[in-house]
Amino acid sequence: MATQKKTAEVDYSMQEKILALYELQKIDSRIDEINKVKGELPLEVQDLEDELAGLKTRVENINAEVEELNALTKQRKREVDQAKIQIANYKEQQNNVRNNREFDAINKEIEYQELEIELAEKRLKEYAAGVKGKKALLEEADAAMKEREADLVAKRAELEGIEAETQPRVEECTAQAERAKERIDERLLAAYDRIRRNVRNGLAVVTVKRDACGGCFNRIPPQRQAD
Template identity: 50%
Template sequence: MADKKEMTVEEKLRALYDLQLIDARIDEIRNIRGELPLEVEDLEDEVAGLTKRLDKFNTSLESIDDDIKAKRNKIEEAKELIKKYTTQQKNVRNNREYNALSKEIEFQELEIELAEKHIKEFYAQIEHKKEVIETTQKRLGERQEHLTHKQDKLSDILAETEKEEKALQDKSEDFKAQIEERLVKAYARIRGSVKNGLAVVPIERGASGGSFFTIPPQVQMEIAGRKKIITDEHSGRILVDPELAQEEKEKMQALFQKL
């Protein structure tokens, strides 16, 4: 990689402020998107969860249907055995055999009674699950509709801003490549420590941009001289004079319009 061109202090200040304007525009684009990507992600997770829940309930219903069929088969088997034992009772040779068959018949009748009780309980479970399924389907429909709306909205915003954001990111990297690494690191550190991401600001009405702290006249003169890089003692931001700021804003505005 070729060595970076030696820059004057003024050129460094202009490059840093240009970089700030580019990054501020990227921030603005991302703010337009706001929380939409996260909202879409949360809704996608919720829809997936509700869909999975419905699948489990439907699988559970199928399982209960199988259980009901098994119990009905059990009832039919018990009825056949009762019929068989009743017939056998007609041909017994003594009371002991008769009583033994009676006990078998009684046992099968209990089996039928228990199976019918279980079937009744299964149908109660089915009704409950169907109510939950209906509620879940309604919720899923609402969430799916909301998700589609948010996805469409996000797609529209991305379509409008994605190309510009990518071009701006490339420009940001280009400007960083022109500035000495020490200054780029300082810029990134300041930008990361201030709430609005503004690491390079102009003097406005005698104060640091976005601040109420007045810059002494002597310091203002030094900043206007563009002979050294001066930071605000309160916020740590790099300061530029209003004229330089205005010139670079106009230049960068023209650049933004071409993207």
């Protein structure tokens, strides 16, 4: 809003706008140089934060799998207990059978329940092995998290120290940049910002030296310079 109001009140000439753009470029370049001191620290901090988030998600998933295995273990144990009760009841019924056919039928039921117990116990062993494996994975993930957290604390402290040292200069340059923007209309500012985002060196406005662009160093024909 401040930029719109200022440019509406004062009709700056194209020369003044271009000079303001060049001044803004020099200020932004100074800010870029100051930020270079940080090096790869911001990216390293972000990478560590992302890795920690991934590890936390992994731990949550493993814990959920352990809970599921524990729930299945309880279910199978209940099934074993119920099967044993059924077997006891069937054996008691065998004492009161009237013929061999009834005895054989009850005996088959007992055999079926014994097979159910055998299958459930097999599953219980599998669940126990699964829980043991998951706990080993949890220990690895927890160790990795502690290591990454220590790295993150160190990197953050280093980055915060640099930011605290450079912040006054960045704020001063930012204030200068805002004053320069007051003499530039929105269309030029938008083009300037777009070019800066699309080039590696951040140079959107440069001088012409020896018939070459001061940013990309490509030769500029005399007619283009005159235009």
